[in-house]
Amino acid sequence: MKERRPKKLDAQGLLDYALRTLAARAQSAGELREKLRRRAESQDDIPAVLARLKEYGYLDDRQFAGAYAAARRENQGFGKQRVLSDLRRRRVAPSLAGRMVEQAYRDADETEMAEAYLARRYRGVALKEYLSEPKHLASAFRRLRSAGFGSETVIRVLKRHSAADETLDALGGEAGEPGELPE
Numbered sequence: 006m007k008e009r010r011p012k013k014l015d016a017q018g019l020l021d022y023a024l025r026t027l028a029a030r031a032q033s034a035g036e037l038r039e040k041l042r043r044r045a046e047s048q049d050d051i052p053a054v055l056a057r058l059k060e061y062g063y064l065d066d067r068q069f070a071g072a073y074a075a076a077r078r079e080n081q082g083f084g085k086q087r088v089l090s091d092l093r094r095r096r097v098a099p100s101l102a103g104r105m106v107e108q109a110y111r112d113a114d115e116t117e118m119a120e121a122y123l124a125r126r127y128r129g130v131a132l133k134e135y136l137s138e139p140k141h142l143a144s145a146f147r148r149l150r151s152a153g154f155g156s157e158t159v160i161r162v163l164k165r166h167s168a169a170d171e172t173l174d175a176l177g178g179e180a181g182e183p184g185e186l187p188e
Contacts, residue, residue: 013046035096074109087153136167
């Protein structure tokens with residue numbers, strides 16, 4: 006079976022493609038630039054298309070990052086680190102991503118958010134019993150860390166539901182940098 010390659014687009018075709026892409030889902034300038042790069046007949050057309058989109062107000066990384074951070078906080082209940090890494094993955098400038106995440110999480114209590122996340126993920130489970138087993142405790146720790154909550158916050162929240170202080174202290178020592186998970 007022959008692989009179908011998308012047709013290369015001229016400047017007007019790139020603009021139309023960019024508008025369709027933005028209509029389907031919000032994109033950062035970096036994400037859109039990469040998509041346009043794959044479809045462009047001439048790489049020289051890309052900066053002009055991006056400039057036009059910015060001029061029209063359709064492409065604004067600041068607005069995108071702010072809306073994205075607020076939505077991830079409100080809808081999924083993720084912590085700062087997760088949202089920050091997601092924005093970086095979506096090619097938003099690190100300094101802008103950091104500012105927008107700080108702004109979105111300015112009045113948030115990370116401990117309350119972690120509690121709510123844990124309750125949502127383990128609804129219908131008796132947490133005291135469930136987390137008494139070390140493998141479940143480690144799993145909950147990793148799940149909260151991958152949701153973007155700091156090690157100290159995760160340990161504080163899990164200590165409320167588990168008596169295994171030494172296991173939690175060991176997990177906290179293995180956590181390392183934000184975003185890293187213990188093995």
